[in-house]
Amino acid sequence: MNPFPLVLSAPSGGGKTTVTKLLMQRRGDLGYSVSCTTRAPRAGEVDGVDYHFLTEGQFIEHRERGEFAEWALVHGKFYGTLKSAVSAVLASGKHVIMDIDVQGAAQFAGAWPGAVLVFMLPPSVGVLLARLQERNTEDGATLLTRLKSAHAELQVVSRYHYVLVNDDLEPTVARVSSIIDAEEVKRERIRALDSQLADLIGTLDFEIRRQTTDDGPQ
Numbered sequence: 001m002n003p004f005p006l007v008l009s010a011p012s013g014g015g016k017t018t019v020t021k022l023l024m025q026r027r028g029d030l031g032y033s034v035s036c037t038t039r040a041p042r043a044g045e046v047d048g049v050d051y052h053f054l055t056e057g058q059f060i061e062h063r064e065r066g067e068f069a070e071w072a073l074v075h076g077k078f079y080g081t082l083k084s085a086v087s088a089v090l091a092s093g094k095h096v097i098m099d100i101d102v103q104g105a106a107q108f109a110g111a112w113p114g115a116v117l118v119f120m121l122p123p124s125v126g127v128l129l130a131r132l133q134e135r136n137t138e139d140g141a142t143l144l145t146r147l148k149s150a151h152a153e154l155q156v157v158s159r160y161h162y163v164l165v166n167d168d169l170e171p172t173v174a175r176v177s178s179i180i181d182a183e184e185v186k187r188e189r190i191r192a193l194d195s196q197l198a199d200l201i202g203t204l205d206f207e208i209r210r211q212t213t214d215d216g217p218q
């Protein structure tokens with residue numbers, strides 16, 4: 001298998017984290033790239049598991065050393081993906097799933113041309129509003145900030161390879177999983193395809209010659 005990065009984006013409250021966690025539980029061929037952030041941990045979040053929680057100074061050091069495959073300022077906090085985190089998962093033979101915002105996704109696609117970009121749309125503005133209101137107390141970002149972000153994010157969906165509506169969790173997880181399955185058999189990703197084909201064609205040549213000789217005039 002030729003593992004690849006899969007970037008999952010959606011407006012805030014769009015269910016990226018839940019979808020990512022379920023995919024990770026269900027597919028043994030996926031690893032997660034733990035991002036860095038300068039935001040404070042939420043209740044239950046573990047450093048090194050959910051995020052690497054850094055000070056702004058630490059974040060800037062990584063950035064200046066060129067260690068990020070992408071980074072962005074989201075709702076006033078820094079977020080970034082370490083190149084080393086992505087490479088480590090790929091080197092273990094697993095696809096790497098990343099939950100990153102639209103600015104980061106565009107940078108990442110530039111840095112990693114084989115990446116697969118998936119965008120999850122909310123089923124309606126009503127559902128988006130309800131989801132955002134649920135999350136509104138979680139951090140400093142106000143409902144208005146999140147609505148403005150969602151508005152901006154929807155402007156750049158054309159950068160993504162796949163777009164799906166996240167109406168129900170299970171069908172959404174199944175659809176993202178089928179995208180991974182389809183990408184695995186994409187011709188460009190198949191390792192040593194030319195030599196596999198050359199082998200098959202060579203054997204067929206041999207068989208055709210043999211049959212021609214067997215069936216030919218005696």
Ligand code: 5GP
Nearest residue numbers: 035036071072074079080081099100101104
């Ligand atoms: P949260 O703070 O709610 O976990 O994430 C806020 C936003 O930051 C989400 O849209 C999430 O996708 C995005 N995000 C998380 N990690 C990264 C990252 O490494 N890079 C970028 N660009 N965005 C990220």
